[in-house]
Amino acid sequence: MTNRNNVSDDHRRFMSEAIRLSVSEMMDNNGGPFGAVIVRDGEIVSHGFNCVTSRKDPTSHAEIVAIRNACQELDTFQLSDCQLFTSCEPCPMCLGAVYWARLNEVFYACTRDDAAKFGFDDEFMYREISQPIAQRRMPMFQILREEALEAFRLWDMKGDRIQY
Numbered sequence: 001m002t003n004r005n006n007v008s009d010d011h012r013r014f015m016s017e018a019i020r021l022s023v024s025e026m027m028d029n030n031g032g033p034f035g036a037v038i039v040r041d042g043e044i045v046s047h048g049f050n051c052v053t054s055r056k057d058p059t060s061h062a063e064i065v066a067i068r069n070a071c072q073e074l075d076t077f078q079l080s081d082c083q084l085f086t087s088c089e090p091c092p093m094c095l096g097a098v099y100w101a102r103l104n105e106v107f108y109a110c111t112r113d114d115a116a117k118f119g120f121d122d123e124f125m126y127r128e129i130s131q132p133i134a135q136r137r138m139p140m141f142q143i144l145r146e147e148a149l150e151a152f153r154l155w156d157m158k159g160d161r162i163q164y
Contacts, residue, residue: 037084048062066084083106124137
């Protein structure tokens, strides 16, 4: 792990690449101004940029794309020996993906408050997540729980499952 006060020239180089992607891909109309790279052992293993509008996929955030690309490149679903460099603090969805991928460090340039000033405001999501389900703005209804529990029971008995 990196000491919070110990930012190296390599860290700056990796972040500069994420920022370069955020600008070039946005200017090419691929999506919003966000870029990311994933690094392992001092080498960039994947790039990602926001391509929500070009792919017509709301999950195609820079961090998600970089994680998907790194997992493909490294043939794994866990990136515990990798670092993420991203041009902006990850949104709630991307932060979830960072934790699921088990990245060991995240470096970011702009904050979520910086992004909000330019119309990328995720604050309502942070508030919604903390609300009890019944108080969220999007109606959510639980149905067929008992039927769905069967999948978990089968998973629990499955001898050859891959833990993650």
